[in-house]
Amino acid sequence: MLAELSIKNFAIIEALSVTFSKGLTVLTGETGAGKSIIIDAIHLLVGSRGSAEFVRHGEEKAEIEGLFQVDDHKHPVIAKALEFGIDVEEGMVILRRDISQTGKSVCRINGKLVTISTLREIGATLVDIHGQHEHQELMDDSRHLSLLDQFGADNILPSLSEYQQVYRRYEQTLQKLKALxxxxxxxxxxxxxxxxxxxxxxxxxxxxxxxxxxxxxxxxxxxxxxxxxxxxxxxxxxxxxxxxxxxxxxxxxxxxxxxxxxxxxxxxxxxxxxxxxxxxxxxxxxxxxxxxxxxxxxxxxxxxxxxxxxxxxxxxxxxxxxxxxxxxxxxxxxxxxxxNKETHIGELEKELTSVKKDLILEAKQLTEIRLKWAEKLTKLIHKELKELYMAKTVFEIRFESNSLQFSKNGVDHVAFYISTNPGEPLKPLSKVASGGELSRIMLALKSIFSKHQGVTSIIFDEVDTGVSGRVAQSIAEKIYKVAAESQVLCISHLPQVAAMADTHLFISKIIKGGRTKTSVTPLQMDEKINEIGRMISGTEITDLTKKHAEELLYLALENKKSVSALTRQ
Structure with a gap:
């Protein structure tokens, strides 16, 4: 998880150090207080494009540093770090990025200087940031086959491994034949x-x-x-x-x-x-x-x-x-x-025919296993969407399989299709319009895939925009459910989401010495009630608003117990 984030001279942030905990952390505050700036800082920390505009006016450079704690020794970040010659000791990964006034970046991982691309590869195993208008992994058709394989890993991956062994023999034989x-x-x-x-x-x-x-x-x-x-x-x-x-x-x-x-x-x-x-x-x-x-x-x-x-x-x-x-x-x-070219060509052609037969059988078996798991995944996604009040939404996993077009991952091309309105044709998930429906679809998918992706932290940047009422409550529960599998940081304007938080951070800005600064304050219970009351009614907080906020927090506590019980099952 992201244990600590330090930001200095970044946009309107002069100096900020935030400690994060496991579970669901919700960031709330007035518009323009700096909530998204904190997420922007994390974006840069894991390798997104930077520029001199991020450096606070009058300063030489912006500094961002994050400490990640990795409990699982099999976490993908460890293998990825070793690939780049970076030691991970005691399960700690420290990312650091400095951006100068000229826009140049200096990146370090556990003290070792690295390139932006290396920072990006390491960061991708630690953080998944999802904003309403961003195309993340789940929106990328080319990643859907991998997600399906992760979902059915216990059965699919052994079959895929057997297929790949035969595929390597096929490729080697084909190359020898081509050379001859x-x-x-x-x-x-x-x-x-x-x-x-x-x-x-x-x-x-x-x-x-x-x-x-x-x-x-x-x-x-x-x-x-x-x-x-x-x-x-x-x-x-x-x-x-x-x-x-x-x-x-x-x-x-x-x-x-x-x-x-x-x-x-x-x-x-x-x-x-x-x-x-x-x-x-x-x-x-x-x-x-x-x-x-x-x-x-x-x-x-x-x-x-x-x-x-x-x-x-x-x-x-x-x-x-x-x-x-x-x-x-x-x-x-x-x-x-x-x-003895002609003799060897004949032998290789016979070998290629034999290996190809084996490859077709392995590919067919792999496709059959994937189809079974695709059916299971489809049912699960429909269940998640129903809980998000999208019972009439139709989700489908489409296969395009060509038994003669072999690749290292088989002969299957998989894409997620969806129709959110009865009578409307199914369209690729990547073509679905953004908005409240997209937020719910993404949360449904995240609820299922978060435990298969292996990232340390998931960040939702205002993914609950465009929803309210019972849908808002359902989204809050879904986000909390995702937090049971991965640490979740969430910027939200929904009181229902804020009420479900394990940690509630209030982002505010103050003007001191003629300069604007951003501060982060962890809220205690009384402060939570006031903040949730503000989110419910706006600027004026009445006694009735506070009672409503208290009731929302009580209901959230009960809902959290139910979600936790279901997660343990």
Whole structure:
């Protein structure tokens, strides 16, 4: 859920920090107080287009930051964040966006700089904002198949997975056949090219790890002079008149005399004696090494030429010798295939026919399962619409299936159709006019799909416009029902919706120092009664209005208990 929102220097908001809770949060207030500005800020926070107009007059930049808490480790935001290399620790996602006076944006997710498109992708898994005049996911025909699959996930997704496995085989076989079916001239050119490449690689006679061994040998040869001088200096320092071994031999003689007179010095004598003989052996090894050390400039040239040859092959065929060898094996197989083209085409055609039969069966089974779930979804939507006093509305899920037009999601195209008036033809949901009917249709769909979409927060921006009376009460209950599955933030002018709120925030504006500022105040019970009274009657609040507001809050409490009980079932 959206746990906290911080806004600074945004439109008429100077500085604002709002803490949100689970359930239904309703934002109310006078027109122009800044309710929609807060929603605009959330819009920008999840990746919508920004501009310099959002920056408060006289300030350098607007700052928006939101903390989201994700309880489910399987929430889609976690996988999406990892896709972009963003760590999600302790289930917290922090989005931040700064907009400068020039209109440029700086976006961060958990402190990491990201692009607007990345912010938008992450934001889409966290927040779904629905306004009366916006085309959201449910209004997009191309998304209806996905929504149906989410609704019937337990049965549809396993069938879809089986279909997709066969579909991948079908695509791979089709691509191989297409590549082989190219004209003879293209085939000849391809064969000449890869035969040349194979000859070049085979001629090089590569050995695994050869380059590493050559680098090591080159390093030794390149440092030959310094190594020789060091060994020679060491050997000369040990052996020769008045050199290291002579002096240690002298020490050993003196200590031998001392040890003969006093056994207490036997230990130190033996230590020096052992050191002498070890150093004598080391001097012999150095002498032998110096005798065999020989600089071979020709060998160094050979190594450099060989490494140059290997590097040229790496630039063409792979980053390592192993990759080059693997590429050679691959094109060797391709050469054999192209040289026996007709035989392989025949085999692939048989394979394609067989896979296609399997694919048609899988697609048919997937369509049948989807049709069953479409029927269930249709019944549920009619039930929701009836509760919203749209009993005469007809909803239909239409399938257009072509058994020969395969895609990764099957052969089905699904679209939601609706008719809100008896005798009127069914039209695509995307063509339904906006207004009170659209608000109810969207709420009916949201009531069903909210728990399948996985978003953390759903925001309704005045979706209840154009309704009143018993329809308003029904809409309030629907919004509360959606809030049982996802956190819901709702801007509303309906007292029925405000009465159902778990948290009621009052948005107001004040003028201070000649500047307009927006403030947000969580309302307590007495304040709720006054605000709902204002929403009922307008500016004048009478005792009768307050009684009406109290009654509305009491009825809302009873309705919330009923909705919660139904949700738990």
């Amino acid at each position: 079916s190219e004209n003879d001239q293209q085939t000849a050119h391809r064969l000449d090219l890869i035969q040349f490449q194979l000859d070049e690689i085979q001629k090089a006679n590569l050995k695994l790890n050869e380059d590493e061994d050559l680098f090591e040998e080159k390093r030794k040869l390149s440092n030959f002079e310094r190594v020789f001088e060091s060994l020679q200096s060491g050997q000369l320092a040990l052996q020769g008149e008045q050199k290291g071994l002579d002096w240690i031999s002298m020490v050993m003689g003196h200590l031998e005399d001392a040890a003969a007179l006093d056994t207490a010095y036997k230990g130190i004598y033996e230590a020096v004696s052992n050191s002498y003989y070890q150093l004598e052996d080391a001097a012999g090894v150095l002498r032998n090494e110096l005798d065999v050390l020989e600089f071979d400039p020709q060998r160094l040239h050979e190594i450099e030429d060989r490494l140059t040859e290997i590097n040229q092959l790496k630039r063409k065929y792979g980053k390592t010798i192993n990759e080059i060898v693997e590429y050679a094996v691959k094109i060797e197989e391709e050469i054999e295939t192209l040289q």
